[in-house]
Amino acid sequence: MRKLVALFAVLMLTALVGCVTINVYFPEAAAQKAADQFIGSVIDQGAQAAPAPKNGASSGMESKPAEGGPSASVIDLLIPAAYAAGSTPDLRIHTPAIDAIHARMSKRFRESLKSLLDEGAIGFTQDGLVAVRSLSAAPLAQRAGVKSTVAAENKDRNQLYTAIAKANxxxxxxxxxxxxxxxxWIQRAHAGWYYQNSAGVWKRK
Structure with missing residues (x-):
């Protein structure tokens, strides 16, 4: 009898899922939280971002199935929690590739990027990159390497955005x-740093 009840429940769930719209949408709130965490740790000169969940740790709420009911794995298979309507998934920002990018960007920020931003030699663009604003504003000892620093930073940033999307x-x-x-990046910019507005005009924070 119990098996018949469980089978009936599974059939009902299957029918219900057929009527449910599964929305695969970009989790803007989670993305903002992830971006703030990543950018904050870079600007704080290499401070470690919040640790990734330990092996075996769950990122969502769990519940035991009621006795005699379908197992949680069946429900998860039918309605993936991350994509069910009304869910709020987290954005994954910890993979070996992303962590390596984070380490390079943090090191570059400490060694050269911060001083270039402080001097107004470079600034943030509207497409998530950095650009040279005034080469003459860079400290004399750094001028020769400004363009290569900007190129290296933008390469990492482009890889970062793609890597996060793929990781999720x-x-x-x-x-x-x-x-x-x-x-x-612009919201996190320190007072005195430059950024480009939507028209590409440099503004000072």
């Missing part, structure tokens, strides 16, 4: 990840 199983999110990060 949606490569098509790369442009939205970039847009979210672009906004947060």
């Amino acid at each position: 199983g949606h490569p098509e999110w790369a442009s939205q990840v970039r847009e979210t990060f672009a906004q947060l």
Whole structure:
């Protein structure tokens, strides 16, 4: 009898899922949180971002199935929690590739990027990159390497946005990840740093 009840429940769930719209959408709130965490740790000169969940740790709420009911794995298979309507998934920003990018960007920020931003030689762009604003504003000892520093930084940033989208199983999110990060780079900018507005005009924070 119990097996019949469980089978009936599974059949009902299957029918219900057929009527449910599964929304695979870009989690803007989660992206903003992830961008703020990543950017904050870079600007804080290499401070470690919040640790990734330990092996075996769950990122969501769990519940035991009621006795005699379908198992949680069946429900998860039918309605993936991350994509069910109304869910708020986290954005994954910890992979070996992303952590390596983070380390390079943090090191570069400490060694050269911060001073170039402080002097107004470079600034943040509207597409999540950095650009040379005034080469003459750079400290004399750094002028020769400004363009190569900017190129290296932008290479890492471009890789970062693509890597985050892929790490979350949606490569098509790369442009939205970039847009979210672009906004947060500017929001996180220190007073006196430069950024470009939507018209490409340099503004000082």
